[in-house]
Amino acid sequence: MDLFKTLQTLTETPGPSGQEAGIAMVIMEMWRPLADEVREDRIGNIVAVKRGKGDGPRPRLLLAAHMDEIALMVRQIVAYPSEKEGAEDEQAHGFLRVSRVGGVDLRHLYGQQIVVHGQRNLPGVIAALPTHMLPPDRGDKPYDLDELVADVGLPLGELRNLVSVGDFITFRQPLRRLLNNRVSGKALDNRASVAAVTVALDYLQKREHSWDVIAVATVQEETRLLGAFTSGYAEQPDLAVAIDVTFGKGPGAKESHLFELDGGPTLGLGPNVHPGIHEALKSAAETLEMTVHVEPHARASGTDAFGLQVARAGIPTGLVSIPLRYMHTMVETAALRDVRRAGRLLGEFAAQLDADFLEKTARKMMEAD
Amino acid sequence: MKELIEKLVSAYGPSGFEDAVREIIRPEVEAYADEIRVDALGNLIVRKQGDGSGRRVMVAAHMDEIGVMVTHVTREGFLRFTNIGGVFVHHLMGSRVQFADGTTGVVYGEKLEDRSKVHPLSKHYIDVGASSREDVPVAVGAAAAFVGPFEQQGELYIAKSLDDRIGCAIAIAALQRLEATPHDLYVVFSVQEEVGTRGAQAAANAIEPEIGLAIDVTGTGDTPGAAEMAVELGKGTAIKAKDRDMIAHAGLVQLMRQRAGEAGIPYQMEVLEPGSTDARSIQIAGAGSAAGAISVPCRYVHSQSEVVHAGDVENSVRLLVELLSRPIDL
């Protein structure tokens, strides 16, 4: 499997939270040869089932990686000169005010390339007036949403015909290689994890497993963990593991509890993770002689694991994460090897699940340490 | 319809205490229901069974309004209070509230050293005209709604609690006008939206709809110095693309625009930064639903003088009827 190419396709396909259709189709085709069935559920999650060996009914493991990316949405169409000054549509230049979709940091939007998904895809840039032309009392703060515009270079009339309030805007950034087998681009959060799940499904082509493995590419994690809550409810797995990115150590983020790139994936631990699943993931890492790191989460993990854990009457849940620098920028950076490691870890974990696992795990909840 | 709207907005119904509003709505909708029930939280759930060819659809309009709840009665007979839902402190000084038993209170605040500032909620109090604690007719835990009588001026309706009694009126009118529907339709007059869309959450968890629609108000961008948004009073019903907590299902939004276009219903697209609706809870219930909202443009939301346009209200009814009478294939 050419992991760079896979990751490139995944990160460069638009799929903002709430409009994941584009990336959903790509993932569906990517997973089709690796699973027994692939379908889209009623909320837009992509669900692929790779059946285990042996007669049914078999216990079910769900692997969740969110496929949505942060983005923008057209909030209003504005003009220069403004309509108050009586400009005719044909003479005025048209611009778009935007609204955030997911946790977009306004500090680095200025100058970023974008695509407006109107009646056709329009390339453009996020722009603003230089600060010396704005009111002097605004101080040194970052540009806010009433100062920034999306500019696709069109006159007002034509813009109004092609774009409407509510249209999505995605960021534009190809995936690039850096030194040391690192990669950088947009939407590695969370297409890197989708790639990892793809690696896991590929691993399981050659490794026997008795449980059914259900890979889910979830929607709208960035906004409200929508796909996690709903897929946990719909698929009713016996176990679930979420795969997401975590904070990599680097410039602007040097704290000791963050993780080195290329040092291996992390395993979540804390209230959001079932201790039995954490242990089983650790065992799988040991089998592969893979270095993994414990990532304590004192409260919510901020990932799909939070939604999966309380679906229906609750699901034992685990969390595997890939260290990522500069999260939620368009220069997110990860180690390609960590992506592959995460995938192999998931595959081995799935393969090691046996018929007794659930019963043993439940028993441990009532046995003194 | 105007008489019904006036009756609805004049009723007492802060979140958690919606009985009086439900008692106005129930007789209006009973005749149009195949099933009708009230759940443990007080949601009024009207079911209209389709012919089996449609989807399971939940429509929600909330009965509750923002208000205040007494937290402490002073020795001198004044009441300290907390908010029920999104009460803006700027609307408090000199406003009037009314308790369930009809007692009126005047809201005021402690001395302001700097009149360019506003006191926090905790420095306000309610005066019911009592001379001591023993005189006060209400107790800690009593809830009051704001006072803001209904008026019509030209095409505009002005009143408190148009959010979301206007949505209730629209849902009632739609039920009355709907001749037939292919869908298994649940119209939920919900409780406790203002404190976190709680009634809709409970109802949606029980109903497990495939399609969800809230009928609620949205803001406008057409007043001096308003936050920039594309919605204007009188320019049509609003189709929600996104608000603070929900991105409307893209396919449903497209269908709504199509239906409005085909039926010649004026509409505008809505992106709302602050605020959300019952649809956010319907979207995430159970295995999830394709959710959206029909919004009524409204100025001064959560004040005692909310303003909507009669034409926008009528167009909202038309769009809702259009959507529910025809298939919803996404």
Add this chain to the structure above:
Amino acid sequence: MNDLLQKLTEAVGVSGDEKQVRLLIRDLIDGHVDEWRVDALGNLIALKKGSGASGLRVLVDAHMDEVGMMITGADSDGTLRFEAVGGISPPALLGKVVQVGPKQLPGMIGARPIHLLDAGQRNRNVKIDDMRIDIGAKKKEEAERKVSAGDRATFLTRYEESGRVALGKAFDNRAGCAALIELLRGEPFPFDLYAVFSVQEEVGLRGAQAAAFGVRPDVALVLESTPAYDLPNERDVSPNVVMGRGASLYVMDAGTIQDPRLVSHLMRTADDNNIPYQIRQPGGGGTNTAVIQRAGGAVSAATIATPTRYAHAPTSMINLDDFGHVVQLAQAALRNLDAAVLQR
């Protein structure tokens, strides 16, 4: 000495790591319930079958978890970095004694001596990020042999009584657990009672959400501990909960508007049985009632609590009579709970 409160409050069970408390409670309810099970999150759910007189399905919840800390790593000098699990204010932690990890090693959260502080430092709270737990280890490697990242810690406080007052840690919510155990130790109710000893309340009402979905009750009662802020306060807006004034009834908090019909039933029951009670100040705070009320569909729900001073701090305080009144009121209200109470 209230044996139940002592055992429960001295047990260690920080959110997400409640096993010790779960095992203790299982032993304490043994013989008083007909069935019990543990679900995927670790909630202990027990069924006390009813006499058959009522078909109502009733859930009574008390969360087992307490706030505490999670060790996140060790510094080179052998001291431990940590984060709060649940809401703990920094002054409650500074200069206090904790117990760390499964071996419950004593640890100290130290502070720079006052002699070495400048005026600026003296007037600023220390942030949790800057605090460390000292278990006596000299180096990182030694600390990591004794304690792992992810281990929990909680205050090290022994239970004791002084007159009608009890001191200890975690009355929030071992007082609720004790009250629920007392209910289970009585005679069967007219209806089937599902006792849920839930997990992870302090980190987002997590356990109760799953448990309520599994049980699907008609009616629910949540037994909690609520802060009494009855200290001197110059403004005449003192919140209402006062230690010693009886069981505390919720009308509204930040997450729930309790069912007014159940609240009336509780008040009538208290009046009829001369049980002292007080209305907890409306607004603020949250309990499992919020999720139980809506988890699988609408549920009639209410909350009763033992007034507690200094919850989420090393040494909390309750009045044992208040605790007794909570048990009494819950008993009486459940015994005369019938469908008529829920009529509109």
